[in-house]
Amino acid sequence: MQKTISMKEISEKADVSIATVSRVINKNGRYSKETEERVLRVIAENNYQPNPIAQGLRAQHMKNVGILVPDIKNEFFTKLIYAIERNLFEAGYETFVCNTDEDETIEKRHLQMMQSQKVCGLVFLSGTTPKLTVSIPTVYIDRISTEVSPNACMITSDNVTGGYLATKEMLEQGARRILHMTSSKAVSCYAERCEGYRKALKEFGLTSKDELIATLDELHYQNAYDKMNLLLDEGISFDGVFAGSDWLAMGCYQAMKEHGIRIPEDVLLAGYDDISITSFNAVPITTIHQQVTEMGQLVAKNLIATIKGEAPQKEPIRVPVYLVPRKSTRK
Amino acid sequence: MQKTISMKEISEKADVSIATVSRVINKNGRYSKETEERVLRVIAENNYQPNPIAQGLRAQHMKNVGILVPDIKNEFFTKLIYAIERNLFEAGYETFVCNTDEDETIEKRHLQMMQSQKVCGLVFLSGTTPKLTVSIPTVYIDRISTEVSPNACMITSDNVTGGYLATKEMLEQGARRILHMTSSKAVSCYAERCEGYRKALKEFGLTSKDELIATLDELHYQNAYDKMNLLLDEGISFDGVFAGSDWLAMGCYQAMKEHGIRIPEDVLLAGYDDISITSFNAVPITTIHQQVTEMGQLVAKNLIATIKGEAPQKEPIRVPVYLVPRKSTRK
DNA sequence: CTGTTAGCGCGTTCAC
């Protein structure tokens, strides 16, 4: 382990007290121009930088933030993480990426660690989380909750509009029995997308039918694939599918394909997130684009503001979405 | 900020000295059975856990490891990160994921932070890195280097065999002029894949031709796409393409498709990594599967061993790969 | 303007 130079050594080399060095570093004033220069010179010469751990021990928090993500293998989340990390890093924060696998136990353990490690901020990417009891500045993405912590803020894309746009697209293309695949759990972003789905149906004089709402406990490709196979074997009929996420859409696509259903000729299909795979799929899939870069910026900006003591906005911040029409909804 | 209970408070509640509490926690002996029980009980009752920052300040290192990754948006890397993180977490380590964007400056700044933050281990995922001057236990993945740090070990998949298998597949399917797209920089994994490419050619009585080696400064989809467009416009002829990674293969695919080239009828195509998108592509793409789960386990195992003081293995550890034949090489 | 000092929470040496 490489031993690094300490503030004390700097103070000796600069022939001042350790307190003065600290003041210069933190620009706390109460030092002369000359001493400042001298100290800064010694610091530069020795390539010194303060020990974040010692700072953390004193301040009771580190300049690190934890990001809790349900599935780091999902491109949608990595694009979000990328944007968040980039913005936080520029502001001097390092990032713990904690993959929870949608497992409550793992999530709790990560949270515990984050708390012990005194991260100064937390970011939750959409998922089903237990009630958070910590009072660390937090940003929730795509997870509206009624029981909001006092210093938490929420950023979410406009899921209602997204669901609405995807559904409307298929209605306009002639679909009348649109299946919606979504989460069985009370996850706000999925609930909102479903709301948009209903809204579009209503506009077309239709009502949502329970048998056309397919719910999943886990939101992976495989689950969607299995569920769709089940539904098809049961003989349910539909002429459109709005999947709550792109990976669900991919699962539906695969199952339908294997059942000899042609897309878009027999059934229209739309997903959500706009991950790369949808555009390269054998039949490119219509989807809703979420502006991850903008969301990442907002996350960083709001989190940092909250960390600095500003009261977070109570109202969720909504980022617009737009439809990306592709072959799967255009015969 | 939530104030947590300290060791001192535990010692008071248990009516022992703080030193004894420390000894019990670290199982350093020199305490009686009764005191141990009492201390452990108080610890449990108060849900106490040691402050990692204070521990870190004393020990001069934290139980955290940094992972440096060139592109966190690439599924291949996230699968690797997933496996690494999972294994390290089970062993009690938290992980800093540092995205470098293949930018040396950013990488250096991350490294500097990791060093300041006293991570106890470092993992480099394939990329072009400057010489590392720190002596932190390190694992390199897919980045063989001659100038190895004393406590670094290397894990890599069998890239030579991978390149060989991909190329041989196309040769067996009749291709004779196979273009190879690879990195312009001296990145070991790409160099090795190229070596496998040559080896296969040789076996078929062919030699590699310079005009059939296309190099890229940056290894993204867009660069491959642009390069392939350029080559096609120049009129270079070939009947097979071995791309050094799946995203490069996707870029080649797209450019060829837009030039009216049919795959596999006119040109065969193979990639490397086996990311999801290759199997869902309009023409599923043949690729080389890397066993990321196994690699992640090996990374964690070896890193932890090195952290604990064992001398790391000098020889690179090679993980087998296998060919995943798909439509892009089967007419 | 500058220096001395206490203490953040922990592990460890040294007495007893």
Place this chain on the structure above:
DNA sequence: GTGAACGCGCTAACAG
């Protein structure tokens, strides 16, 4: 078997 005391590197309160 146990406890007092020091120091890891830093910031802030206080004294001058």
